[in-house]
Amino acid sequence: MPTITISRLFGSGGSDVAARVAALLGWALLDNEIVNEVAARLGMPVDEVQAREERVPSLTARLTDALAMSTPEVQPVTGEYTLPATERLIAVTRRVIEEYVARGPVVIVGRGAQATLAERADAIHVFCYAPRAALVQRVMAREGLTQVQAEKRVDEVNAQRAHSVKRFYDRDWRAPENYHICINTDWLGVEGSAQTIARAARLVFPAVTPERFTPAYNRRISGDLENA
Numbered sequence: 001m002p003t004i005t006i007s008r009l010f011g012s013g014g015s016d017v018a019a020r021v022a023a024l025l026g027w028a029l030l031d032n033e034i035v036n037e038v039a040a041r042l043g044m045p046v047d048e049v050q051a052r053e054e055r056v057p058s059l060t061a062r063l064t065d066a067l068a069m070s071t072p073e074v075q076p077v078t079g080e081y082t083l084p085a086t087e088r089l090i091a092v093t094r095r096v097i098e099e100y101v102a103r104g105p106v107v108i109v110g111r112g113a114q115a116t117l118a119e120r121a122d123a124i125h126v127f128c129y130a131p132r133a134a135l136v137q138r139v140m141a142r143e144g145l146t147q148v149q150a151e152k153r154v155d156e157v158n159a160q161r162a163h164s165v166k167r168f169y170d171r172d173w174r175a176p177e178n179y180h181i182c183i184n185t186d187w188l189g190v191e192g193s194a195q196t197i198a199r200a201a202r203l204v205f206p207a208v209t210p211e212r213f214t215p216a217y218n219r220r221i222s223g224d225l226e227n228a
Helices: 014-025 033-042 046-053 059-070 085-102 132-143 147-169 185-204 215-226
Strands: 003-008 028-030 106-109 123-129 181-184
Touching: 003 014, 003 185, 014 028, 014 106, 014 185, 028 033, 028 085, 033 046, 033 085, 085 106, 123 185, 132 147, 181 185
Parallel strands: 003 106, 003 123, 028 106, 123 181
Antiparallel strands: none
C-alpha cells in the first residue's frame, strides 16, 4: 500500500507536517500510537519504550542484555523475543510498521520506517529539516526552555536519532540519498511543507484519492491494528 515516511530533525515540526499530510490525503497516521502498540506487545511500560526507541544503549546496558540472554533459565524460546531488549524493541517496531502498511495508505513518523521500507516501490521517504537556529527557537517556544537548554536538547536528540539509525539500520540518517524529498520546514512552514509532500504523493500515487480514503476508513484501519 502507498506509504509516506517522515523522518525529521528534532525541532523541525516534522510530526505536525506528517499530521497535516495525512489530513490532506485522507490517509492514516502512525506517530506516537506506535509506541503504545510496541509497549503492549512487549509488555513494557510506554515510558520505557520511549526512553529506548531512539537511544543507543550504553556499554553497561548492552552487557546486561547479553548476560541475560546467556542465562538459560531466562532465555525465551524462539523468534524476536530471543533478542536483547533494545533489538527486540526494534524488531517489534518493524512488525507493527509492516502490519500498518498492509492495511492501507499511511503516513509514518520516524521509528526507522524509511529504512524498514527502503526497498518498497510504493513508499515516499521524506526528511524534514531546518537551520539549527530555527530548531532551537521552535523547541524553546514549544517546551518553555531557555536558549541554552533548547540548544542542548536539540543537539542531544538529533545525535541520538543519528546514532540509532546508524546502529540498527547502518544508514546515515541525514544523507539525502536515503530520501525522495528533503524539505526545509523553516522556509515553507508546516502548511507549505505538507502541501508540497501531498502534491508529490498525488503525482506518484494518482489512483489513491482523498475520496477513497476517508477519515472513517482511517478509523477502521486503526481499530483493526489495535485488535490485531
